[in-house]
Structure formats: structure tokens, C-alpha cells
Amino acid sequence: MAFSLAVSPCPNDTFIFHALVHGLIPGAPHVDLTFADVDVTNTAAEKGAYDLVKVSFAALPWLLGQYQLLPCGGALGRGCGPLVLAREDRDLTGATVAVPGDRTTAYLLFRLWSADRPPAKVEVVPFDRIMPGVADGTYDAGLVIHEARFTYPRFGLTALADLGEWWEKDTGLPIPLGAILAKRGVVDPAEAAEWIRTSVSMAWADPDASREFVLAHAQEMEPEVVRQHIGLYVNEFSLDLGDEGYAAADALLGRAAAAGITPAVTLR
Known part of the structure; x- marks a missing residue:
């Protein structure tokens, strides 16, 4: 038996899933691995393309009919939220803002944060083109995630807002960014959670x-x-969402549903 798995090539995913995809976990099945950007996996999962898949928490309302949320392996945390970047300090009235996907958690947070602000024009752009595009003037601002938190000064950019900081101050909760899903009727969720937790533990141990x-x-x-x-x-939420992790996801998706951005959804 083999299962298909799609995750990003980002270090947190390759670190977490190394042991599982390399057959190092006793009793775990063979895994056919695909690397894809989360905006790609959000769309592919809606078509049921993978047995195990990393997606945005913001995409869950469209996916939980086919998939079950696993309590581990995802990306949640504090101090790790998306940033809004520009070449200089400015407001976003009439600006063109590059975003990494229309069902990403980053964009959902941006929509919630900017709800009471003058509207900006949004353009979906591959993640690796956002900072160069803002730096060369193609876009007025960009919404970035992951390692861009560490590298944006190299592009001469300034942070207009830290949406994670805004979210944490407003809710007191961590930021639910990426989730791992198991296809219903194909993957046993309890078994999959055990494989992933073992893979995380092995990564930390060595x-x-x-x-x-x-x-x-x-x-x-x-x-x-x-x-x-x-x-x-890669933190305690990678091993177990726990009550706080589920509360964060419920808060994000509850606010999105109340604002009419996503359908209402129950996570557990």
C-alpha cells in the first residue's frame, strides 16, 4: 500500500516529513511525494488529488467534505505571521498588492485586517516573485510569508504591517497557517497522525x-x-494542535464566515 502526499518544499515541511517519506518509520506505508506551493495544493485538494496534503487553514471550508483535518504536522505559531511589505512607508489606498493565493491564510488575514481600510487592488502572484516585484515597482505592496520574514530587508523593503502581530494582539491566539489533511475513506486519520508525530519526533531527535x-x-x-x-x-503545534490550536483555527474561520468571506465550517 502507498499513499500520495503533497507538501511544500519549504524547510518546515521537509524537516517534518523527512522520516515518513524516506521509509524510516516502522509500519508506515510507502509515500509518493509531490512538492507544490500551497496555492497549488489548495486547488488540487478540492479535486481530491492527494491522500495526504498540506493546505491553508483558510481553504478548509471547501475541503472538509473530502478530507479530515489532522491534529499534527501543520504550521501554527506565534511571531510567524504574514507581512505587508512596500518600498517605503505608505497607505494602501488604490495600491496594487501582490498576494500568494486567494485561499491562503495570509490573504484571509489580509482581508480581515483591511476590512475597515480603503480598498486596494489585489493580484495573485507566485510567492517567489512577490518581493522582487515590489522592489522593482511592478506592485505597490506585497503580502509575504515564510522565510521572507528574514530576507525582505535585502530587497530594500519595509514592513507596513505584521498581520501575525495584529492577530495575536486582537485574539490572544496563535496564527493557524497550514494544515495537514487526510482523505476520508482512504487514509485512517489516527494512523496518519501517529506516522506524522513520529516523523516530527525523529526530526527533533536527530x-x-x-x-x-x-x-x-x-x-x-x-x-x-x-x-x-x-x-x-516547527513547534509544539506541529506535534499536536491541542485546544489552543483548534481555538485559533475556529476563531479564524469563524471570523471569515461572519464576514461572508468563507462558508461556515466545523473542524471537530
């Missing part, structure tokens, strides 16, 4: 074991940025 795999897919990130990335996004 970080050097996954280093070559992580760096090979880190999209030209230098080792120090990779280390910071893993340290920020």
Missing part, C-alpha cells in the same frame, strides 16, 4: 538526519535562514 534533504529543496535559502525557518514554524 536534526542532522534531514539536513541534506531540507537544504536540497530550500529554494536557495542559506543554512542560517533555513535554521531560523525551522525554529519558527
Whole structure:
């Protein structure tokens, strides 16, 4: 038996799933791995393309008919939220803002944050083109995630807003960014959760074991940025969402439903 798995090539995902995809977990099945940006997996999961898949929490209202949310392996945390960047301090009235996907958690947070602000024009842009596009004037501002928190000054950009900081101050909760889903009727969710938790624990126990795999897919990130990335996004919520993790996801999707942005959804 084999299962298909789709995650991003980002260091947090390759670090978490190294042991599972390399057959190092006794009793776990063979995994056919696909790397894809989260905006791609959000769309592919709506078509049921993968058995296990990393998606945005913001996409869950369209996916939970086919999939079940797993309590581990995802990306939640504090101090790790999306940033709104520009070349200089400015407001966003009439601005063109590059965003990494229309069903990403980053964009959902942006919509909630900007609800009472003058409207901006939004354009969906591949993540790796956002900062260069803002720097060269193609876009007035950009919404960025992941390692961009560490690298945006290199592009001469300034942070207009930290949406994670805004969210945490407003709710007191961590930011629910990425979720792992298991296809209903195909993958036993309890078994899958156990495989993933074991994979996380093995990664923490021996970080050097996954280093070559992580760096090979880190999209030209230098080792120090990779280390910071893993340290920020792989945390206690990677092992277990717990009550606080579920509360964060409920708060995000509850607010989105109340604002008419997403359908209402029950996570558990």
C-alpha cells in the first residue's frame, strides 16, 4: 500500500516529513511525494488529488467534505505571521498588492485586517516573485510569508504591517497557517497522525538526519535562514494542535464566515 502526499518544499515541511517519506518509520506505508506551493495544493485538494496534503487553514471550508483535518504536522505559531511589505512607508489606498493565493491564510488575514481600510487592488502572484516585484515597482505592496520574514530587508523593503502581530494582539491566539489533511475513506486519520508525530519526533531527535534533504529543496535559502525557518514554524503545534490550536483555527474561520468571506465550517 502507498499513499500520495503533497507538501511544500519549504524547510518546515521537509524537516517534518523527512522520516515518513524516506521509509524510516516502522509500519508506515510507502509515500509518493509531490512538492507544490500551497496555492497549488489548495486547488488540487478540492479535486481530491492527494491522500495526504498540506493546505491553508483558510481553504478548509471547501475541503472538509473530502478530507479530515489532522491534529499534527501543520504550521501554527506565534511571531510567524504574514507581512505587508512596500518600498517605503505608505497607505494602501488604490495600491496594487501582490498576494500568494486567494485561499491562503495570509490573504484571509489580509482581508480581515483591511476590512475597515480603503480598498486596494489585489493580484495573485507566485510567492517567489512577490518581493522582487515590489522592489522593482511592478506592485505597490506585497503580502509575504515564510522565510521572507528574514530576507525582505535585502530587497530594500519595509514592513507596513505584521498581520501575525495584529492577530495575536486582537485574539490572544496563535496564527493557524497550514494544515495537514487526510482523505476520508482512504487514509485512517489516527494512523496518519501517529506516522506524522513520529516523523516530527525523529526530526527533533536527530536534526542532522534531514539536513541534506531540507537544504536540497530550500529554494536557495542559506543554512542560517533555513535554521531560523525551522525554529519558527516547527513547534509544539506541529506535534499536536491541542485546544489552543483548534481555538485559533475556529476563531479564524469563524471570523471569515461572519464576514461572508468563507462558508461556515466545523473542524471537530
